[in-house]
Every structure is written in C-alpha cells, then in structure tokens.
Amino acid sequence: MLTLSKAEKTKNTKTIRQMLDYNSLSVKSKHNLLRTAAAIGIGLSVALVLILLTAKNPGQAVKYFLAAPFMSKAYFSHLIEVIIPLLFTGSAVCIMFSANQFNLGLEGSFYLGGLIAAVSGIYLVTDVPFISPLVGILLGGIVGAIITMIPALLQYKWNANVLVSSLMMNYICLYVGLFLLFHYFKDPASSQHSYPIGDAAALTSFFKGTKIHSGIIIAALVTVFSYLLLYRTKTGYSLRATGQNPIFAKYSGLNVGALAVFSQIIGGFIGGMGGAVQMLGLYERFQWVDLTNFGWDGVTIAIFAKNNPKYLPLATLFIAYFRTGAWVMSFKAGVQIDLVSVFEGIMVLFLLAERFLAGTYKKMVFEDADRKRKEREALENNMDKEGAQA
C-alpha cells in the first residue's frame, strides 16, 4: 500500500469530490434538458402534423413556420417587435409567480397602461422629446400597478381569492377603457381610433423601414432589473422564500402579506409600462378595442423561463420565433395563426410536468451512479499503481 502525504490525500479526495459533484449536477440538468427537448419535440410534432393535415400546400406552410424570420428583414423585425411586450409581461409574471401570487390582472394593466400612455401623448405632454414618452410610460406603470394592487389588497385585507378578482378586474379595465375611448378620446373622424398621439411622445424607431423601437432598451433594462431584484437583493430573496414556503417565511419573521402585495404592485407596474411602450412604440393612435392577450402570454413566457428573468431573453426569442413563423404562414399559406397557441399550450403542459419522463430520470441516476463507481475504482486503482511504482 502506498503512503501519500496529507496534502496529496486531500488533493485526491478533492478531485474525486469535485468530479462527483460535477457529475451528479449534470444528471439533473441533463434530464432537465432532455425533458425540455422532449416537450418542444412533442409541441413541434403536434404543430407539424396539424399543418401537414390541413394546409393546402404543406411544404410551403412548414417552411414558413420553421424559418420565416430568416426569410426577410420585415419578418425579422416582426420577431423583435413581438419580443418587446413579452419581455415586459414575462418579467412581471416572473416576479409575481416567484412570490406564488396568481394575479392574472396583467391583461388589464397592459391595456390601461397603453391607454393612459396614449392619453398622456395626446393631451398631457405632447411635444417634449424624451420627456413625453417618459411621462407616458411612468403613468402607464402607475395605472398598471393600481390595477394589480386592487386584487392584491383585497386578498391581503379580506382573503378574497386573488385569481378570481384579478380576472374580473381585466374585464372591468377593458370596458372602462372602451368607455373612456369612445366618450372622450375618440377622433370623430374615425370609428374606433383616438386622436393622434403627439409625435414627440412616440418612441423612436431605430432602423428605417422597420418598427423596431427604443422600447427594446427599456424592455432589456426591465428584464435586468427583474433579475437583480429577484436574485440579487434581500427583498427578492424574501419574495422567493415567501413563494416557496409561506409558513416557513412567516416564522422566519418575514412580512409575508406585505411581500405578496409588493410583488404584485411591481408586477403591475412593469405590465403597465409594457402596455405604454407597446402603444407609444407601434401606434399613432390608441385603437385597442379588446384585451391584448399579452398578460396571458406573460404566464407562458414565465413558465418557459422557470420564473427566472435570466432565461427571459431565450424564452421570448423562442416564442417570438415561432409566432413570427405562424404569422407569416397565416397570410402566405393560409394556416390560421391560432395554431401557435396550441403549440405553446402543449409545450407548457409538458415543460411543467414534474413526473414527465420520471422513469427515464431514475434510469439516468442509476446509470450515472454505476459509471461513477467504475470511475472511482479506476482512479483508486491508478493511484495504487502509481503509489506502487513510486
């Protein structure tokens, strides 16, 4: 038997440990990757089967669905346009869901945020560059925050189910918004458009001929802010602790109720900002006569990003990519854009399925353990040999 110095021994055990840690980590993440890939694969196959079964020219339809963003500058710019609002509502839902608050009032926040930003651009600060959009976006944020705050407070104060009351809020927001539009802001010359928003209030376009606007910078900042808030501050840690185990959080001395309300106010603020940015970036007049669905999209995005804003860029890119494809396919190949919702819904289900491919996970763990044992034995043998030689 060899005699190793103490330093050498610790060094060896360290390398073995590191190797084990590294490998055990990789089984879990490998399995996660496999699950994600399987979820995407299932969603994609369902979408493709539906296209192949129904499209008049399936080959062309599939081509557009899978590769449209690379086919023209206009399509690529559409992809970026789609990403912007998704980053906002995605961030908002990440924050609220991290605190385990199922507030679904973002639809209303987004809608009224857009309306108030338009109003600000029409009446309040119409012609000061930089200040006009800033005021619009801040007002949008404030209104958005109020919309999600109401259900949050109702829950905090009287334990009224936040899920249900926030759903009702969405409809109230829509109809109040429509009332304001049709009774105060509508241009008499138009059937459903408001008076024009001041030019200076609009977010500037970056590239001639595309609609990519400076809102993307704000969206990026908001995403970074959400990440820092959730993962780099004490408040964020408390929020996540509240979300994961409210009882534990309570007994650790956290003010669980206040944190829950706080998360929803921030979420609503971001959602309202998103509506404002969308309005000032893409429209010359307010013209939304229905909820935009970006609030629900936020939930989808947050699920793809596992409630971590760090993954939002990837998640929004992924969703926006196929939405652009479906959009192009709808007018080029006559397959309804709604197909993409089916695709997303199926992926959401399988991404979330904790027990999906559980059997495979077990197998992977066993295989991994087996391999590790062999490696360790080999390593020890080698060391023995080296020791013997020395």
Next chain:
Amino acid sequence: MTGFWENLAGIFTNANFYFAVIRVTAPILFATLGCAIAEKAGSTNMGMEGIMLVSAFTGVIASAFSGSVWVGLIAALIAGVLMGLVVAYFALKLKVDIILVGIAVNLIGTGLTGFLIYVFTGDRSTTTSLQSGMLPQLNIPGLQDIPVLGSILSGHNILTYLSYIMVAIMAFLMYKTCLGLRIRAVGENPDAAASVGVGVNKTKTIALAISGLMGGFAGAFMSMAYLSYFAKGITAGRGYIALAACAMGSANPLGSMLTSILFGFFYALSTYARTLNIPDQLVTTLPYLATLVGLVIYSIKVRQNELKKLNTKE
C-alpha cells in the same frame, strides 16, 4: 333623472327581462356547477373556459356533419369529459400545478378552435356556413298559459331547464351519495381520505370528469342554444366568471345558482340598459363589478364566521 328611474322601472316590469335573466344565467350556471364540483374535490378548474370552447366547437361540427343536433350535444359532452380528463391527467398524474394546467388548456382550447374553424369552414371567425342545428325550445303546457309567469318561465331552451335541474342533481350527488362524500373528503383532507382507503387521485379524476361534463353542457348551450353557430371566443370569459361565481357561492350547488343568477341579472340588465342613457361600456362592466363586490362581501363574511368560531372555541 326621472327618465332614468322610469326606464329602470320599465325594465323591471318587463317580463322579457326576466326571461333573459333565466336564459343568460344557464351557461354560467352549468360552468359554475362544474367549477364547484372540482373545487369541492380540492382542484380549481381554471381550464373551464377552454373546455367550454372545445365542447361548443365539437358540438357544432358533430351536429353539422351528422345532421342531428342530439349527436352534436353528445359529442360536446364527450369532448367536455375528455378535456376534464386531460386536466386530471396533467394535474394529478404528471403533477403540474392545476391552475397552470388550466391556463394551458385555455390556451390550447382557444388556439385549436380558432385554427379548426378555418379548416372546416374556410371562414376565419365563425361557422355560420355550416348547417348546425339548435336544441329545441320547450313550451310547457299549462305553465305557458299563465299570463306573466308563463312568458317568463315557458319557452326556454331544453338546456336552460336542465341547467336548473342540474343544481338539484349536483346537490344530490355531492351530499347524498357515496361518491359525493368521497369527493368532499378528498377536497377537505386528502391524507385523511387516503388513510381510510379512498383513492384520492381516482376521486379527483372523477370530479374533474364531471366538471368537464358540465363544461360540455355549457359549451353546447353557447353554440347550439344561445347562438346557432360557433364563433371565435364565443364563451367571452364565462369560464372565468364561473370560477368567480363558484368562489362566491362557496362551491355548493345552491350558492352557485344564486351567484350565477346574480351575474345573469346584471348581464341581462346590461343588454337592456341601453335605454337608460348610461354609456354601454359602463353598463357592461356591471356583471364583473357585481361579481368582484360579491366576492369581497363573501370573503368578509367567511372571515367573520371564522373569527366567531375561534371566539366561541375559546
């Protein structure tokens, strides 16, 4: 303002108004009962909206292609049950948060029906080009001859009557049968239920299937009784309203009926209130506002009762 009160009185003395209340309540009532039985089993059926959409669409297609509205109804019910089972499979077997399952099911339901409308009809938003039938209306002999009451209560669609009868059926199921007891036990305390040999997942699955069946009725009502065709987003948030009505009605059938009628009342009022010179859009918020206020009042009451219980215990 006298005009306002006179017009309001005019609405409330109009038999047609009450007929409308009964009619618009029906789909919400079905959906609310569906949410209620799922809730009693401890599962929030957030996917009601999607279930209704899929059922409504399936009903129209089956009715159009078979030529029989009854085949359509049965197809809608089967679709509803299957969707309920899908929710159960993902929530119980694959352990996905049931609210997120519901959101995904709504996403899929909206997308799939929107996509298939075009496939079946070539139209982008409705199925009016298909010859799908409408479920028959019932004129109840005897009742229809009574002056005012007859015009309010008689001549409704067969499903409208069924929705109110369903309240009694569901109450019987929940409180007078073995299955109902199991469902409530599983909802109240799954561990205790499991310890006495009740299959928790099995019971929840049955509850969700029944919930889907109710969604099937609600969907069939929308496309084969309320309207005679399927239109994109035909349910217009009734699945969410049902969730609210169920929460407010503390998930029991009678409470569900009362809250559904409350919603139906304000909904009917909003269609009639154009004469009141209040802007349309504000009137349309009434049912949602009423639901929100009702929910808060209900929650305050529940809290008070809990406090009372605590006090009497001490």
